[in-house]
Amino acid sequence: MSHHIVEVKHLHHVYPDGTVALRDVSFTIHHGESVAVIGANGAGKSTLLLHLNGYLSPTSGEIRIGDFPLTRKTLPEIRRTVGMIFQDADDQLFMPTVFDDVAFGPFNLGLSGEEVKLRVKDVLEQVGATHLLGKPPYHLSGGEKKRVAIATVLAMSPDILVMDEPTSGLDPYARRQLLGLLRDFHHTRIFTSHDLDMVLELCERTIILHQGRVKADGPTRRIFGDDALLAECRLEKPFSMQGCPVCGSRK
Amino acid sequence: MRAIDGAVADLKRLDLLATGDSVMHRLDARAKVLTTLVFIISVVSFGRYEFTALFPFFIYPVVAASLANLPGGYLIKKIAMVIPFAFVVGMLNPLFDRQPMAQLGPLAVSGGWISCASIIVRAVLTVGAAFILVGMTGFLSVCQALERLGTPKPFTVQLLFLYRYIFVLTEEGARASRARELRSCGRKGLGLSSFGSLIGHLLIRTWLRAERIHMAMLARGFTGEFHSGQLTRFGARELFFVLGWSALFVILRLENAASFMGRLLAGLLT
Numbered sequence: 316m317s318h319h320i321v322e323v324k325h326l327h328h329v330y331p332d333g334t335v336a337l338r339d340v341s342f343t344i345h346h347g348e349s350v351a352v353i354g355a356n357g358a359g360k361s362t363l364l365l366h367l368n369g370y371l372s373p374t375s376g377e378i379r380i381g382d383f384p385l386t387r388k389t390l391p392e393i394r395r396t397v398g399m400i401f402q403d404a405d406d407q408l409f410m411p412t413v414f415d416d417v418a419f420g421p422f423n424l425g426l427s428g429e430e431v432k433l434r435v436k437d438v439l440e441q442v443g444a445t446h447l448l449g450k451p452p453y454h455l456s457g458g459e460k461k462r463v464a465i466a467t468v469l470a471m472s473p474d475i476l477v478m479d480e481p482t483s484g485l486d487p488y489a490r491r492q493l494l495g496l497l498r499d500f501h502h503t504r505i506f507t508s509h510d511l512d513m514v515l516e517l518c519e520r521t522i523i524l525h526q527g528r529v530k531a532d533g534p535t536r537r538i539f540g541d542d543a544l545l546a547e548c549r550l551e552k553p554f555s556m557q558g559c560p561v562c563g564s565r566k
Numbered sequence: 567m568r569a570i571d572g573a574v575a576d577l578k579r580l581d582l583l584a585t586g587d588s589v590m591h592r593l594d595a596r597a598k599v600l601t602t603l604v605f606i607i608s609v610v611s612f613g614r615y616e617f618t619a620l621f622p623f624f625i626y627p628v629v630a631a632s633l634a635n636l637p638g639g640y641l642i643k644k645i646a647m648v649i650p651f652a653f654v655v656g657m658l659n660p661l662f663d664r665q666p667m668a669q670l671g672p673l674a675v676s677g678g679w680i681s682c683a684s685i686i687v688r689a690v691l692t693v694g695a696a697f698i699l700v701g702m703t704g705f706l707s708v709c710q711a712l713e714r715l716g717t718p719k720p721f722t723v724q725l726l727f728l729y730r731y732i733f734v735l736t737e738e739g740a741r742a743s744r745a746r747e748l749r750s751c752g753r754k755g756l757g758l759s760s761f762g763s764l765i766g767h768l769l770i771r772t773w774l775r776a777e778r779i780h781m782a783m784l785a786r787g788f789t790g791e792f793h794s795g796q797l798t799r800f801g802a803r804e805l806f807f808v809l810g811w812s813a814l815f816v817i818l819r820l821e822n823a824a825s826f827m828g829r830l831l832a833g834l835l836t
């Protein structure tokens with residue numbers, strides 16, 4: 316299915332204040348791939364992801380989602396295809412209750428009241444937030460907000476899932492749950508994370524951004540095996556690839 | 567700045583009240599919007615020296631709030647917040663308008679004081695009615711109702727965004743001033759200069775956040791239309807509600823109820 320391809324060509328982005336956040340970024344992600352974008356703080360990860368659903372527009376370069384170049388005309392269609400979870404869940408929740416918030420998207424898709432109810436129940440169950448149904452989003456804990464934010468996007472059944480640090484702020488159990496959920500999601504997944512163990516578990520492919528440039532792009536195992544590269548990009552090996560701190564043995 | 571935090575949370579509580587279930591909640595939103603409009607027009611259209619004639623109008627907010635099971639103490643507190651603002655508006659009247667209009671025992675009350683009091687009562691009535699409308703309907707449904715009543719869509723969407731924007735602004739404000747307070751080590755802030763930059767930050771942050779929220783709405787298929795589960799019908803119950811209350815408001819507006827009762831009584835006695 317060619318319409319789940321994400322293609323970024325020579326993408327540059329300069330913020331209005333002159334900060335060059337992305338320099339000549341290019342890659343192609345195919346349908347069903349699970350790709351991690353990693354890099355130090357300020358490397359440009361969030362900036363890159365915000366381009367994928369048109370929130371930011373390239374200073375130069377091109378983005379294609381499926382068969383369409385990302386333009387003003389294709390934007391509504393592309394936004395429906397690309398489900399995006401922001402780094403800050405507060406930006407994503409805006410309705411008076413969790414139910415209303417999750418139902419917002421499905422209603423816009425034109426589903427009937429009953430169907431919407433079913434879907435809301437379903438996605439809240441997937442993220443383990445059913446008990447929050449009637450609560451106002453602003454009275455949730457950080458991790459609960461994150462889970463509801465993920466539910467709001469899943470409720471749209473997107474073809475491509477783009478997530479900016481999905482596991483930050485989640486407790487170990489919720490993180491496990493999210494990992495399972497992402498593994499079961501069979502469409503294209505792209506996410507940034509500082510949780511390198513998650514990257515190792517979920518992604519066959521990793522892209523390293525360093526100061527706005529693609530520093531490496533390849534199989535996750537190979538990238539995490541390159542100590543020099545990791546050190547240069549202010550990264551470390553995932554814990555599961557490091558020696559055991561107690562007995563010193565390697566996995 | 568817990569004060570700000572508290573005020574926002576409190577305002578949001580109004581939104582939550584709308585999720586309740588009562589006779590009033592179940593009524594079609596259009597009926598409630600129309601009735602509130604007639605109410606506000608009746609109250610506002612009184613002459614500036616009208617004072618006693620305003621009081622019978624309290625019947626509507628009281629009846630509506632109690633039928634909708636809205637918490638009275640909370641509403642009174644919120645509505646009382648407008649009194650200082652209304653007073654500022656009416657403050658100058660007693661200075662300019664010193665003509666005695668009424669006699670309260672030995673005290674001559676000037677026209678200025680009466681019109682000032684009238685402004686306050688009117689503010690309490692209209693703001694109260696609007697609060698109760700939102701509390702028993704929800705702002706989203708109010709906008710939807712306005713749209714179904716023929717208000718142009720861009721207008722209702724703007725109204726809704728404005729409402730959300732207030733929350734975003736106050737939330738950002740609470741966060742920023744909390745940060746400032748924590749770092750001022752118990753002193754009374756860091757003076758005016760830090761306050762100035764705080765306001766600047768606040769506006770930019772609010773702007774950016776509002777934009778991201780708008781983005782999140784677009785990402786979820788928002789096209790300027792608000793949907794909600796079931797659209798209620800405007801039936802006989804609604805018609806009766808609107809006509810009944812409107813008739814009462816018109817009568818109260820045209821006839822000063824107090825003197826009307828007096829005349830009625832006098833007529834019966836002679």
Ligand SMILES: Nc1ncnc2c1ncn2[C@@H]1O[C@H](COP(=O)(O)OP(=O)(O)OP(=O)(O)O)[C@@H](O)[C@H]1O
Nearest residue numbers: 330331332334336355356357358359360361362363
């Ligand atoms: N609105 C903006 N205006 C100007 N510069 C910005 C803006 N947003 C981000 N930047 C800058 O762009 C660069 C990349 O930021 P970005 O948010 O993409 O980093 P990131 O890789 O997501 O970092 P983190 O891991 O901390 O989330 C940073 O140097 C940042 O200071």
Ligand SMILES: [Mg+2]
Nearest residue numbers: 360361402479
């Ligand atoms: Mg980021």
